[in-house]
Amino acid sequence: MPLVDLRNVFRSFRRPDGSSVWAVNDVSLTVEQGQTTALIGESGSGKSTLGRLVLGLLPPDSGTVSFEGVNIAGLPRPEMRRLRARLGVVFQEPYESLNPRLTVGAIVEEPLIIHRPALTRAERRARVDQALREVDLDPQVADRYPQAMSGGQQQRVGIARALILEPSLVVLDEPTSSLDLSVRAQILELFGRLRAKHGLTYLFISHDITTVEYFSDQVIVLYLGRVVERGPTPEVLARPRHPYTQALLSARLSVDPTVSPPHFPMTGDPPSPTAFIPGCPLVGRCPLEVSECSKAPVPLHAVGVGHEVACIRA
Numbered sequence: 383m384p385l386v387d388l389r390n391v392f393r394s395f396r397r398p399d400g401s402s403v404w405a406v407n408d409v410s411l412t413v414e415q416g417q418t419t420a421l422i423g424e425s426g427s428g429k430s431t432l433g434r435l436v437l438g439l440l441p442p443d444s445g446t447v448s449f450e451g452v453n454i455a456g457l458p459r460p461e462m463r464r465l466r467a468r469l470g471v472v473f474q475e476p477y478e479s480l481n482p483r484l485t486v487g488a489i490v491e492e493p494l495i496i497h498r499p500a501l502t503r504a505e506r507r508a509r510v511d512q513a514l515r516e517v518d519l520d521p522q523v524a525d526r527y528p529q530a531m532s533g534g535q536q537q538r539v540g541i542a543r544a545l546i547l548e549p550s551l552v553v554l555d556e557p558t559s560s561l562d563l564s565v566r567a568q569i570l571e572l573f574g575r576l577r578a579k580h581g582l583t584y585l586f587i588s589h590d591i592t593t594v595e596y597f598s599d600q601v602i603v604l605y606l607g608r609v610v611e612r613g614p615t616p617e618v619l620a621r622p623r624h625p626y627t628q629a630l631l632s633a634r635l636s637v638d639p640t641v642s643p644p645h646f647p648m649t650g651d652p653p654s655p656t657a658f659i660p661g662c663p664l665v666g667r668c669p670l671e672v673s674e675c676s677k678a679p680v681p682l683h684a685v686g687v688g689h690e691v692a693c694i695r696a
């Protein structure tokens with residue numbers, strides 16, 4: 383059984399002018415226990431909304447979000463609380479996600495106070511010390527405030543907090559994109575180490591293909607709230623079949639000078655997120671487009687083992 387299972391999930395947002403944005407449009411996906419599943423796509427493609435749906439922070443308009451086979455919609459309060467304790471999240475902006483009025487120790491301790499009421503103060507303190515050491519921080523930083531720390535250290539505090547309850551699944555929402563390049567590599571190495579040590583399952587949201595290649599087992603490509611391609615990471619990155627994935631990959635520089643990445647530039651701008659799109663969302667931008675593309679929704683179909691593409695010409 384997959385750890386997370388989304389079936390036909392839709393989620394829209396209403397804009398101030400009354401129009402609706404389909405942030406997530408009929409998405410079905412699974413996240414397997416112990417694996418790292420990457421979500422990639424341009425800004426506005428629905429990655430963060432999917433992350434919040436998986437965490438139960440946002441209800442779907444329709445469709446189901448299940449964790450270990452149980453639909454999380456309408457879970458009674460005590461069960462929802464227990465579930466929350468098994469889910470962690472690390473955000474893009476460490477500073478914005480840390481309460482500036484609390485010390486680092488209080489920030490990391492807070493989930494224990496909420497979810498582990500039987501622990502004594504001394505036991506909580508010991509766990510906070512251990513969590514800080516795990517993210518390579520000196521436990522003495524517990525008395526400091528996050529604003530007195532560097533971006534990389536703040537992100538380590540965010541990670542300690544996300545892991546203090548020993549969650550099963552951690553959503554990483556662009557966790558390194560606000561950090562300097564040198565710090566990024568260290569934080570990624572830390573995520574890798576914590577994954578191996580605790581058997582963590584990650585939903586890893588990123589727009590950095592190089593990181594996704596190094597870090598994930600499965601990749602899901604989103605465009606305008608829809609899954610356009612998915613499969614094992616090495617397979618999808620070596621043999622992208624959807625024109626949109628090919629365009630995303632062509633923007634990256636190949637590390638191997640003997641391999642030139644497929645050059646497949648996308649033309650034009652994406653349609654308005656509020657527009658109704660009857661067929662493939664790439665219509666108007668796709669170099670392979672034919673008249674059938676705009677007639678009806680294009681479902682995913684298999685093109686390899688576990689590799690699926692939503693394109694009638696793939």
Ligand SMILES: Nc1ncnc2c1ncn2[C@@H]1O[C@H](COP(=O)(O)OP(=O)(O)O)[C@@H](O)[C@H]1O
Nearest residue numbers: 395403405424425426427428429430431432655
């Ligand atoms: N709370 C919200 N209110 C209105 N629109 C939203 C809200 N959250 C997301 N959206 C819209 O939903 C779409 C997807 O957003 P998001 O999930 O943040 O994408 P990504 O994380 O891939 O950049 C965008 O068009 C965005 O403007």
Ligand code: SF4
Nearest residue numbers: 662668670675693694
């Ligand atoms: S379905 Fe048509 S428009 Fe969509 S990606 Fe394939 S060829 Fe392009």
Ligand SMILES: [Mg+2]
Nearest residue numbers: 429430431555
């Ligand atoms: Mg986002």
